[in-house]
Amino acid sequence: xxxxxxxxxxxxxxxxxxxxxxxxxxxxxxxxxxxxxxxxxxxxxxxxxxxxxxxxxxxxxxxxxxxxxxxxxxxxxxxxxxxxxxxxxxxxxxxxxxxxxxxxxxxxxxxxxxxxxxxxxxxxxxxxxxxxxxxxxxxxxxxxxxxxxxxxxxxxxxxxxxxxxxxxxxxxxxxxxxxxxxxxxxxxxxxxxxxxxxxxxxxxxxxxxxxxxxxxxxxxxxxxxxxxxxxxxxxxxxxxxxxxxxxxxxxxxxxxxxxxxxxxxxxxxxxxxxxxxxxxxxxxxxxxxxxxxxxxxxxxxxxxxxx
Numbered sequence: 001x002x003x004x005x006x007x008x009x010x011x012x013x014x015x016x017x018x019x020x021x022x023x024x025x026x027x028x029x030x031x032x033x034x035x036x037x038x039x040x041x042x043x044x045x046x047x048x049x050x051x052x053x054x055x056x057x058x059x060x061x062x063x064x065x066x067x068x069x070x071x072x073x074x075x076x077x078x079x080x081x082x083x084x085x086x087x088x089x090x091x092x093x094x095x096x097x098x099x100x101x102x103x104x105x106x107x108x109x110x111x112x113x114x115x116x117x118x119x120x121x122x123x124x125x126x127x128x129x130x131x132x133x134x135x136x137x138x139x140x141x142x143x144x145x146x147x148x149x150x151x152x153x154x155x156x157x158x159x160x161x162x163x164x165x166x167x168x169x170x171x172x173x174x175x176x177x178x179x180x181x182x183x184x185x186x187x188x189x190x191x192x193x194x195x196x197x198x199x200x201x202x203x204x205x206x207x208x209x210x211x212x213x214x215x216x217x218x219x220x221x222x223x224x225x226x227x228x229x230x231x232x233x234x235x236x237x238x239x240x241x242x243x244x245x246x247x248x249x250x251x252x253x254x255x256x257x258x259x260x261x262x263x264x265x266x267x268x269x270x271x272x273x274x275x276x277x278x279x280x281x282x283x284x285x286x287x288x289x290x291x292x293x294x295x296x297x298x299x300x301x302x303x304x305x306x307x
Contacts, residue, residue, distance in 0.1 A: 001037075001039055001040050001041070001110055001111075001112045001113065001114070001301070001304055001305040001306075002041050002043055002101060002104055002105075002109070002110045002112070002113035002114070003032065003040055003041065003042045003043065003113070003114055003116060003301070004043050004044075004045040004097035004098075004100060004101050004113060004114070004115045004116065004117065005025065005029060005042065005043075005044070005045060005097070005115075005116045005117060006044055006045040006090075006093040006097065006117060008086065008089040008090045008092075008093045009022065009025045009090055009093070009094070009116075009117050009118045010022040010025065010026070010086075011084075011085075011086025011087075011089065011090055012083075012084065012086050012087045012090035012091070012118055012119055013074070013084035013085075013086060013087075014074075014082040014084070014132075015074050015082055015084075018082060019132075019250070019251060019288040020118065020119065020120065020132040020286075020288070022118075023290060024118060024287065024288070024290065024293060025116060025117070025118055027290040027291075027293055027294040028116050028284070028293065028294050028297045028298075029116060030294065031294040031295065031297065031298040032116075032297075032298060032301060035298055035302070035307075037301060037302060037305050037307045038305070038307055039305060039306075039307075040301070040305055041110070043100070043104075045093045045094070045096050045097030045100060045115070045117055046093070046096045046097070046099075046100050047089065047092035047093055047096045048092050048093075048095035048096035048098075048099050048135075048140065049096075050062055052095065052096075052099050052140055052143070052144055053095055053135055053140055055140065055143040055144075055147060056126065056135070056136050056139040056140045056143055056170050057124070057126055057127070057135060057136070057140075058126065058127070061126065061127045061128075062135075065077075065088075065091070065129060065134055065135075066088060068083060069083055069084075069085065069087055069088045070083065070084065070085060071085055072085060077129040077130075077134075078129065078130050080130070080131060080132060081129050081130055081131065081132055081133065081134070083134070087119070087134070090117075090118060090119060091119060091134040091135050093117060094115075094117040094118060094119055094120075094121065094135070094137050095121070095135045095137045095140045095141075097115040097117045097137075097283075098115050098117075098137040098138060098140060098141035098144075098281065098283050099140060099141055099144045101113035101114075101115055101141065101281045101283075102141045102142075102144050102145045102149070102236075102238075102281050103144070103148070103149075105236075105279050105280075105281055106145060106149045106151065106236070106279070111277065111278040111279055111280070112269075112278070112279070112280045112281070112282075112304045112305070113280075113281045113282070114241070114282045114284075114297075114300070114301050114304060115137070115281070115282065115283045115284060116284055116297070117137070117283075117284060118284065119132055119133055119134055120132055120133050120137070120242070120284065120285040120286055121133045121134070121135055121136040121137035121138060121139070121140075121166065121167075121240075121283070121285070122136060122138060122158055122160060122162075122164035122165075122166055122167050122240045122242070122285050123136075123162070123164070123165055123166045123189060124136040124166040125165065125166045125169045125170075126166075126169060126170055128166075130166075130189065131162065131165075131188065131189055132286075133166060136166045136167055136170060137283050138156055138158075138167060138238050138239075138240045138283045139156075139166070139167050139170040139171065141238060141281060141283065142154045142156060142171075142177060142236075142238055145236050145238075146176075151235050151236050152176050152235060153176055153178075153232060153233065153234050153235045153236075154176065154177045154178070154234060154235065154236050154237075154238065155177070155178040155179075155180065155229055155232055155234035155236075155237050155238070156171070156177065156178070156179050156180065156238045156239075156240060157180045157181075157225070157229070157237065157238070157239050157240070157268060158179070158180065158181040158182070158183075158239075158240035158242070158285070159181075159182050159239070159240070159241065159242060159245065159261075159264055160181075160183065160240055160241075160242020160243075160244060160245070160285040160286045161183055161184050161187065161242060161244040161245040161249065161251075161252040161254050161286065162183055162184070162187060162188055162189065162242065162244065162251075162252070162286060163181050163183040163185075163187075163189060163191050163192030163205070163207075164179070164181050164183075164192075164240055164285075165189045165191040165192070167179055167181075167240065168181070168191065168192075168196065168198075168203055168205075171198070171202065171203070172198050172199060172203065173198075173199045174198075174199070174202065175198075175199060175200035175202050176202075177202060178202050178203075178204070178228070178229070178232045178234065179198070179202065179203050179204070180203075180204045180206070180225055180228065180229065181203075181204070181205050181206065182206045182208065182217070182220070182221065182225065182245075183205075183206070183207060183208070184207070184208060184209070184210055184212070184245070184252050184253060184254055185207030185208065185209065187210075187252060187253075192205045192207055193205060193207060194206070194207060204224065204225065204228050206220055206221070206224055206225060208220060208254075210252075210253035210254070211253060211254075211255060212245075212254050212255065212256075213254075213255040213256070214255070214256055214257060214259070214260040214263075217245075217254070217256060217260060218260065218263060218264075221264060221267070226267055226271070229268075229271050230271060230274075230275075233274075233275040234271070234272075234275055234276050235275070235276050235279075236276050236279050236280075236281075237268060237271065237272045237276055237279065237280045237281075238280070238281050238282070238283065239265075239268065239280060239281070239282040239283065240283060240285045241282045241283060241284055241285060241297070241300055242284075242285030242286035242287055243261060243286065243287030243292065243293045243296035243297055243300075244285075244286040244287045244288055244293075245260075246258070246261075246287065246289060246292035246293070246296050247292070248289040248291060248292035249287065249288055249289045249292055249293075250288055250289060251286070251288050256296075257296075258292075258295040258296045258298070258299040259299065261296045261299050261300050262299040262300065262302065262303050265299070265300050265303040265304060266303050268280065269303060269304065280304060282300065282304060284297070
């Protein structure tokens with residue numbers, strides 16, 4: 001299994017006290033290093049080229065983001081989304097790692113990959129940065145799979161506790177991409193109602209109440225998410241892997257534990273095996289308690305790697 005990361009993730013400085021901080025990557029990498037997962041191959045993420053980014057974020061948006069990057073200090077793109085001088089390279093490598101992972105998996109170099117990079121992406125809309133996100137990394141990767149590799153049926157499963165409004169917006173009118181999101185409701189960003197279904201019933205939102213635990217979560221996923229994915233039969237499965245549904249997370253009110261993330265990962269692996277030659281690319285999204293994040297990400301990667 002492939003692991004994509006880059007030192008630029010540490011140079012995206014969001015300022016003191018910001019929950020989306022470089023220590024998130026350090027905690028995950030430390031957990032993965034300590035676990036010594038057999039067959040895990042670490043690669044440095046390349047920078048995405050602007051052509052790949054523009055498929056999800058047409059101009060002038062990428063140029064506006066570049067122009068907003070300060071030479072020193074911090075700049076706010078919205079009240080939550082902070083950038084520093086290192087943010088541009090971090091954003092390019094976060095998107096580039098997802099693109100490289102798709103290229104490698106579809107070239108048969110490995111069947112699965114995890115992208116441990118920041119900033120996250122699933123809140124970034126086609127022309128708007130928000131929710132800690134600059135570019136929608138998983139959407140950029142999906143569009144790479146379609147345009148460069150001819151993959152038709154792509155499923156994106158987002159189990160971050162917050163709804164992936166950016167990914168939904170990018171694929172709303174794309175009947176060949178199934179976007180599935182499980183998330184707390186009500187919660188930021190305020191989207192993700194069950195009635196939001198896309199142009200061709202290609203969006204499945206599963207909003208769940210605060211206090212949802214592993215039993216309730218698994219029951220809901222088995223009833224609604226897994227049958228939809230089976231029926232769609234994706235050639236490629238992408239995961240927006242947010243771990244802020246963990247009971248320890250300070251930004252939400254789900255009560256999942258690391259075994260629940262292992263469980264859903266195993267179900268997604270089984271679907272990918274049946275329909276997509278086992279091919280999965282997982283991209284890090286949220287998760288803001290370092291212990292909950294690192295343990296959950298480790299559980300996720302263990303299952304992806306078959307360890």
